[in-house]
Structure formats: C-alpha cells, structure tokens
Amino acid sequence: MPVSPRVRWRGPAVVAAARSAAARGMLLAAEHVLGASRQRVPIAEGTLERSGAASVDEQRLTSAVSYDTPYAVRVHENLHARHAPGRTAKYLESVLPENAGTVQALIAAQIRRALS
Structure with a gap:
C-alpha cells in the first residue's frame, strides 16, 4: 500500500x-x-538613573533605551563634567558596543526557543 505524504505549510x-x-x-x-x-x-x-526605561516597538521590531529628565542629554554629552569614579558622560552610548555580543545572543536565544 503506497504512502501519500502530507505536508502542512x-x-x-x-x-x-x-x-x-x-x-x-x-x-x-x-x-x-x-x-x-x-x-x-x-x-x-x-x-537620572531612575528615569531610565527600555521599550520595544513590536510592529517595527525596534527597541530603545532612554532616560527621561530635562537634563539627560546635557549630562550624556558633556565630556568636561566631573563625575564620581565609574560614572561618566556617554553613559548610554558607550555600553552598546561593549555589549553587542550579549544583545545578539539574547535575541537569538528567544528566536531559537520559539522555533524549536
């Protein structure tokens, strides 16, 4: 008896x-x-630290990290200001390149989980 395979798309x-x-x-x-x-x-x-938020636009598949104070941009961009040790201007811009591998791995792991 021949078997007829069925494929569901x-x-x-x-x-x-x-x-x-x-x-x-x-x-x-x-x-x-x-x-x-x-x-x-x-x-x-x-x-400033407490004003940070992470968000995702699921339709466009974009994500954002933001700080919501009137002075967030000024503090971020002022390279001449003095800060406590370990605290710095470019506090947001500098972390993404350093964490790119982790960011990619987190996204990939969720996709793999959903497709397995």
Missing part, C-alpha cells in the same frame, strides 16, 4: 512566532543595556 505561523520571539529578545536586550548604562550614569540624587 505553517509559514505564517512560523513567521509570527519568530517576530514575537524577536520582540521578546529585543526587550531583554534593551533591559540588559539599560542595566549596564545605569552602572555608568552620573549620580547626583539618582533621578
């Missing part, structure tokens, strides 16, 4: 699962970058 479901997993991974990665930047953000009263 689940392409749209796989794509949806991969996108959802990528968004989860991007949020984990953004939170990782936020945590690393909080270790460097200059502290006077802690307001």
Whole structure:
C-alpha cells in the first residue's frame, strides 16, 4: 500500500512566532543595556538613573533605551563634567558596543526557543 505524504505549510505561523520571539529578545536586550548604562550614569540624587526605561516597538521590531529628565542629554554629552569614579558622560552610548555580543545572543536565544 503506497504512502501519500502530507505536508502542512505553517509559514505564517512560523513567521509570527519568530517576530514575537524577536520582540521578546529585543526587550531583554534593551533591559540588559539599560542595566549596564545605569552602572555608568552620573549620580547626583539618582533621578537620572531612575528615569531610565527600555521599550520595544513590536510592529517595527525596534527597541530603545532612554532616560527621561530635562537634563539627560546635557549630562550624556558633556565630556568636561566631573563625575564620581565609574560614572561618566556617554553613559548610554558607550555600553552598546561593549555589549553587542550579549544583545545578539539574547535575541537569538528567544528566536531559537520559539522555533524549536
């Protein structure tokens, strides 16, 4: 008796699962970058550090790390200001290149989990 193979195409479901997993991974990665930047953000009263947030736009598959105080950009860009040891200007910009491998691994792990 011949066997007739059946193939079920689940392409749209796989794509949806991969996108959802990528968004989860991007949020984990953004939170990782936020945590690393909080270790460097200059502290006077802690307001700037507490204003940090990580977010993901699931439709566009983009993530962001931001600090929401009126002076966040000024503190970030002022290379001449003095800060406590370990605290520095460019507190956000400097951590992403150093953590790029971890960021990629976090995203990839979520996608692998969803597709396995």
